[in-house]
Amino acid sequence: MSYFSRPQSAAVRIVKPSSNPDEPAKGSQSATSSATNTPRKDTTQRQCRNIVIYGRCKYQDKGCIYYHPPSTPPEAPATPSPPATSGARPESPVVSGVLSAHAVNAPVFVPKAASTIAASVGGSASSPPTPSRPPTASAYSDDPFVQQDNQWQDYEEEQSGYDYSYDGNGQMESLAGQMEELSTGYYDDSYDGHHYGSGYDDAAAYFATAPAPMFIRQPLNYHLYTPTTTPDFVPSTTNTHFVPPSAELRQTMQERSETIRGVAPPGLNLPDELQGYHTLVPLEVTPTGTERRKFGNWYSTVYRAIKASDGLPYVLRRIENYRLVSAAAFGPIEFWSNLKHPTVVSVKEAFTTRAFDDNSLVVVYAYHPNSRTLADLHLKQNKPPPATTPVPTPTFTPRGGRFQPGPFGGQIPQSGLVLGQQQPPVPERTMWSYIVQIAGAIKRVHEAGYAVRNIDATKILLTSQNRIRLSSCGTMDVLMHDTPQDVHLLQQEDLSQFGRLIFTLCCQNTGASVGPHFQKSIDHILRFYGQDMKSLALWLISKGSVKNIDSVLDSIRGRVLQEQEDALSGMDRYEHELQSELENARLVRLMTKFGFINERPEFAREPRWSETGDRYIIKLFRDYVFHQVDEHGNPVLDMSHVLECLNKLDAGTDEKMMLVARDEQSCLVVSYKDVKACMEGAFSDLTKAAIASPAAYKHR
C-alpha cells in the first residue's frame, strides 16, 4: 500500500505584485490561505448523506449543516420524510429508495458540525474525529468515476497553495508527477484512505456498500529522489573480489563501449560480409615473423563482427581449410548453443564459408569486449626494453580489438620455472576463484553428457574482475567429429587438463606439470598455495584412478562457499551502482522541463510568461545556467556550473543567486527554491493544457 505524504513546507513564489492591494498575490498564498480562499464546493446547500442512505438525518435539528429536503410523499415508505429545511435546492437525483434499502446497515454519517457540537457537549468516545475538511459533493454521488474526478479536482484546489517541491529531507514531490496522475483520472486507494479515513470512517463504510469503484494504483512518481543504501553497507570505493571500485568500474565500461565501436584499419583484405555478419575486425593480429596462431592442428583467427539482423557484435572463430564431410558435425553446436552457464562463453551458431577464399569453419560466440586470455594475463613475460631502444610501435592496434602485441612483446615460456621479469604471481584467492568457476562449468557440461575438450589458459577469458569464461566450447567437437571418442574418456581428459592448468597458473609456466621441473613445481605450489591446492592439482593429473568432477567440488566445498558469498556481495554492489545511475535521469528530466517551458511562442503575449511574470525568472535562470559570458563577452562553457545549478534547483535550496536581465537594466535576487516553485508552476500549467489532448501528453 503506498503512502501519500503531504509536503511539509510552503514555497514562496516570486510573482508580479497584484495591482489590487486587497487581492493576495496569486500563487503566494500559503496552504492555509489557499484552503480558506478557495471557494469550496461543500456548502450547507449540499444534501445530507444520511438522507441519501437512510432517508432521514437524526442530526438535522442538532446542528447538521447540510441540506435536508422536504418530506417525500407517503407512497415512498422506504425513505422516511425528513422535515423541510430552509434553502431552496433542486432535488438530488441520487436519492432513491433502492439505495437506502441497500445501505440500511451502513453506519450513520455524522456531519462535521453535528459531531463538533456533540463532542463539545460531551459526546461519546465513539464520535468520529472532526474531519480536516468537509466531504466533497462527489462523495454523495453513486458514480465512482464521477467521484474520483471530483476528488482530484478538490484535491487540486486544496493543494494549490502547497509547495510540492521539497520537504527538506531530500524528498522531492514533483507537481508534474501529480499532474500526470491527475491526467490519468486515477487515484490511489491509499491516498483515499489517508485523506478521508482520518476523519470519515463512516464514509469508508458507505463506500463498502456502494458499487465497488475500480481502484487503480497510481503510477510511480519517477521524480522522487531515492536515497541508495548507506555507503558503509555497500562501499562503492572499495575493491571487492568481483567488482572494482566505482570509478574503475565506470572507466572499464566506458572502455568497453569504445572498443565495441572500433573498426579495423584498411588493407586487411577481409570479406565485407559473410552469412549475415559484417564489419569484421581481427581481435589479434600475428606480428610478421611470428608463427601463425593455431587451434589444435588448424590455423585459426578470431574476429569481431556485427550481425546484420540484430546489429550486435559477436566473435567469429574461423578455422582455416576445414572440409565439412557431414552436416552431422554441427550436431554438438545445438547442445552448446543451448547451454547457458556464467563460466562458458555462449555459442550462437556455426557455419562453413568460402568468403575467405578457402573452406573455413566459423563458430560464432558471444563477444566480451576487452577480455584477455589467462595466458595473456598471467603467463606472458614482461621484458623491459633496452634503455636505448624506443618502445616499439605495435604492427596493429585495432580500435575494435585488443592491443596486440603489448609494447614489450609477449612470449609464453615453454619450460622450466620462470622467475624474475614476468607477471606477478596469481594470488591464492584468485586461483581458488578460477578453480571454483571452472569446476562449475565442467560439472554442468559433464552432467549433460558432453566434455569441454579445451581447458587451456589460452582459451579461458577473463571478462571482468576475477570473472572467467571458457571461450572455445563446441569448436573441437565439430573439428573432431570424424574421429569419435568415448565421452567418458574425454571427461577424464577434461579433469587432467584442469589439473595441468592449475600447475601452469600456479607456477606461471606451461610445462610445470611435466618434465624435470615437476618436483620443483610441487614445492612451489605447496609453498605459495598450500596443501589443499597441491593435493587437488596432483589428484587431477594423476593417472590410474577414475575421477569425477563431484569429487573435486566436494573437496573444495569451503572455497565454493567463499565464492558464493563474494558473488552475492558483487550482486549487491552492482545493484547499488545501478540505483545511483537511476538518479542521473533526474537532471535529464529537469533539462526536459526547461525545454518544455522556455521560449514557447504561444505564450509570448501572456503576462505570466512575459518580462514581468514569474515565468520570466525561469528564462533568466536558464541564461544564468547556460548562457554565462566572461568579462569579454565570450561564452563560458562550465559543465560543473551547470550541474551544480541543476542539482541545487532539483533540491530547491535556499541559496540565493542574482539573475540579470539580458539588457542588464535590472536584476533579481532569488533562491533556487523560488526558481523551482516557478518551474513547477509553469510546468503544471503546461501539463493542464496538455491534459486536454492526452495523446500528446507523454510525460515519461
Ligand SMILES: Nc1ncnc2c1ncn2[C@@H]1O[C@H](COP(=O)(O)OP(=O)(O)OP(=O)(O)O)[C@@H](O)[C@H]1O
Ligand atoms: N568471446 C570473445 N570475446 C572477446 N574476445 C575474445 C573472445 N574470444 C577470444 N577473444 C580474444 O581473441 C583473441 C584470440 O583468441 P584465441 O582464442 O585465438 O587466443 P590466443 O591467445 O590467440 O590463443 P592461441 O595462442 O592458442 O592462438 C584473444 O586475445 C582473446 O582475448
